[in-house]
Amino acid sequence: MKHPTQATLALHAGGDLGLVARWRTDRHLGRCEQCREQVAAFLGLREVLADLNETPEISWKRLATEMKANIRLGLAAGECVRAEDKPLRNSLFSGARAAVAVASVLALVVTGLVLEHPGPGPANVDGVVVQSTRDGIQVQEGDRSLQLMHPSKQPVTYSVGAQGSMRARYVDPETGYVTINNVYAE
Amino acid sequence: MQSRSGLLFTNRLSVFGLLCASGLVAQDSLLDSRNAVKINIPQDAPVNFVSLTMGPSRATARGAALLLDLHMSLDLRNASPNRVRGVVLRVFAQEAAAGGKASVAVPSLNIGPNDTFPVRIDLQLMRPTQVAAGPVVQVDLDGVLFQDFSFYGPDRLNSHRLLTVWETEAQRDRQHFKRVLAQSGSEGLRREILSSLARQADQPQLDVRVIRRRTVSAAALAPDRMAQFAFVRFPDAPVEPLEGWAEISGGEARAPRIQVQNRSDQTVKYVEMAWLVTDPRGRQYMAASLPASDADLYLPPGKMAQLVQDTELRFSRRGEPVTIEKMTGFVSQVQFASGKVWVPNRQNLENAALLGVLAPSAEEQRLSALYLKRGLTGLTEELKRF
Numbered sequence: 133m134k135h136p137t138q139a140t141l142a143l144h145a146g147g148d149l150g151l152v153a154r155w156r157t158d159r160h161l162g163r164c165e166q167c168r169e170q171v172a173a174f175l176g177l178r179e180v181l182a183d184l185n186e187t188p189e190i191s192w193k194r195l196a197t198e199m200k201a202n203i204r205l206g207l208a209a210g211e212c213v214r215a216e217d218k219p220l221r222n223s224l225f226s227g228a229r230a231a232v233a234v235a236s237v238l239a240l241v242v243t244g245l246v247l248e249h250p251g252p253g254p255a256n257v258d259g260v261v262v263q264s265t266r267d268g269i270q271v272q273e274g275d276r277s278l279q280l281m282h283p284s285k286q287p288v289t290y291s292v293g294a295q296g297s298m299r300a301r302y303v304d305p306e307t308g309y310v311t312i313n314n315v316y317a318e
Numbered sequence: 319m320q321s322r323s324g325l326l327f328t329n330r331l332s333v334f335g336l337l338c339a340s341g342l343v344a345q346d347s348l349l350d351s352r353n354a355v356k357i358n359i360p361q362d363a364p365v366n367f368v369s370l371t372m373g374p375s376r377a378t379a380r381g382a383a384l385l386l387d388l389h390m391s392l393d394l395r396n397a398s399p400n401r402v403r404g405v406v407l408r409v410f411a412q413e414a415a416a417g418g419k420a421s422v423a424v425p426s427l428n429i430g431p432n433d434t435f436p437v438r439i440d441l442q443l444m445r446p447t448q449v450a451a452g453p454v455v456q457v458d459l460d461g462v463l464f465q466d467f468s469f470y471g472p473d474r475l476n477s478h479r480l481l482t483v484w485e486t487e488a489q490r491d492r493q494h495f496k497r498v499l500a501q502s503g504s505e506g507l508r509r510e511i512l513s514s515l516a517r518q519a520d521q522p523q524l525d526v527r528v529i530r531r532r533t534v535s536a537a538a539l540a541p542d543r544m545a546q547f548a549f550v551r552f553p554d555a556p557v558e559p560l561e562g563w564a565e566i567s568g569g570e571a572r573a574p575r576i577q578v579q580n581r582s583d584q585t586v587k588y589v590e591m592a593w594l595v596t597d598p599r600g601r602q603y604m605a606a607s608l609p610a611s612d613a614d615l616y617l618p619p620g621k622m623a624q625l626v627q628d629t630e631l632r633f634s635r636r637g638e639p640v641t642i643e644k645m646t647g648f649v650s651q652v653q654f655a656s657g658k659v660w661v662p663n664r665q666n667l668e669n670a671a672l673l674g675v676l677a678p679s680a681e682e683q684r685l686s687a688l689y690l691k692r693g694l695t696g697l698t699e700e701l702k703r704f
Contacts, residue, residue: 259531303687
């Protein structure tokens with residue numbers, strides 16, 4: 133199922149979508165609990181933020197630490213109450229299991245080969261390469277590289293300098309600040 | 319039923335697989351991140367280093383190389399009596415890539431005296447396993463810009479100009495949204511910010527790879543053709559583009575060069591052109607910016623200069639090379655010898671239908687993200703703070 137973007141859900145929560153987009157989003161929300169929760173979170177956030185405007189000071193750092201601690205506590209509690217694994221059957225190396233084992237070994241060997249001998253690409257260029265990757269921007273020369281990463285779920289604007297530089301700009305979801313990562317080839 | 323030898327073979331294979339897997343796991347280890355990072359911010363700097371929070375950082379062996387994952391957040395304090403508008407941190411890793419350097423900039427700030435603010439740095443380094451001891455990464459303060467456009471810092475990465483340009487664009491765009499609010503009220507502001515969000519969502523982005531070659535084989539790089547730039551000219555631009563060319567081979571462009579003339583009455587020390595490309599279907603993309611190659615450009619009134627870059631740019635979209643049909647350029651940034659900068663105004667960009675092609679300014683991006691989170695009230699309040 134293709135989900136609407138975060139921006140669309142946020143706009144829906146604020147009642148800013150046009151008729152068609154609203155109808156399509158409503159239709160999706162009708163059958164997607166995950167997105168419904170996201171919209172509810174946006175709605176909740178707007179209400180909370182309105183209240184926060186009247187709150188003099190909040191220690192965001194302390195709040196974040198407490199939230200992280202609660203999440204860890206939840207995970208630890210989950211581990212404690214998890215049911216024990218089912219005992220293994222005697223026929224440990226039945227046909228299907230053996231096939232899975234062989235496939236795993238093959239996958240490991242192939243992955244190792246790919247990692248050790250990367251295919252033709254920027255690494256083989258006699259010079260410095262600046263490029264965007266799945267979740268960052270990178271300057272690479274031979275087998276050495278430096279990559280600045282950005283949150284993968286945020287919209288990112290890339291810009292390139294013909295002299296050999298690249299920028300990735302995004303709004304930090306935690307601080308709300310615009311952050312601009314730069315890498316340089318020179 | 320499985321034979322005994324077959325069973326023995328699968329057993330051995332499985333054990334081999336497990337050994338391989340455990341070997342790979344053993345190569346992945348937690349990094350002593352506190353010793354891996356060195357923060358160099360002078361005690362007397364107007365922005366003080368308060369603390370460093372490290373996230374989970376790892377070192378993973380990849381053949382003969384080591385992949386290092388570092389996640390950190392620096393807390394800085396404004397120790398000056400002035401409001402901070404932007405900051406640039408230089409990230410330096412000599413061992414990672416030859417001369418490999420990077421920076422993390424946070425523009426559009428509004429940090430008052432004694433207030434603290436975080437700067438997040440997430441980086442990944444690939445380097446040989448055998449390297450000298452010492453910190454993996456060093457982080458320096460390259461520059462801080464204040465509300466009155468005063469600047470502090472060593473400025474190794476031209477942070478003074480960059481922060482000044484970003485703040486000038488921020489003032490331009492805040493002014494624009496304030497004007498809309500004053501003239502058309504809250505609903506007008508809502509329409510304007512929604513139209514900005516729609517532009518951002520529809521903006522076509524190219525994947526660009528820039529290559530700076532150490533050695534060049536003329537035969538291997540012979541271009542298919544030379545393409546000429548068409549220019550968009552703004553009436554108030556202090557510098558005028560005259561002519562420009564680039565070598566084109568399919569989805570690759572090399573050695574772009576543009577001749578410009580200073581038509582203002584002030585000496586110019588930096589010029590940057592925006593470079594747009596059009597594909598055969600007529601879709602236009604922002605390809606790159608083309609700055610002056612000469613770091614010490616000195617362009618008195620009436621004089622000409624050439625912006626040249628000896629690099630190779632490969633354009634693609636969704637994994638497919640993009641054929642360059644047409645190239646367009648316009649002056650996007652000028653800095654005078656006095657330090658003041660010129661950027662196109664919104665009217666210029668709107669008239670030339672460039673708003674849909676260019677990325678929004680950092681400030682417009684921040685304000686539209688703020689609208690998504692906090693709604694019209696939050697946006698209006700934010701505009702009043704400046």
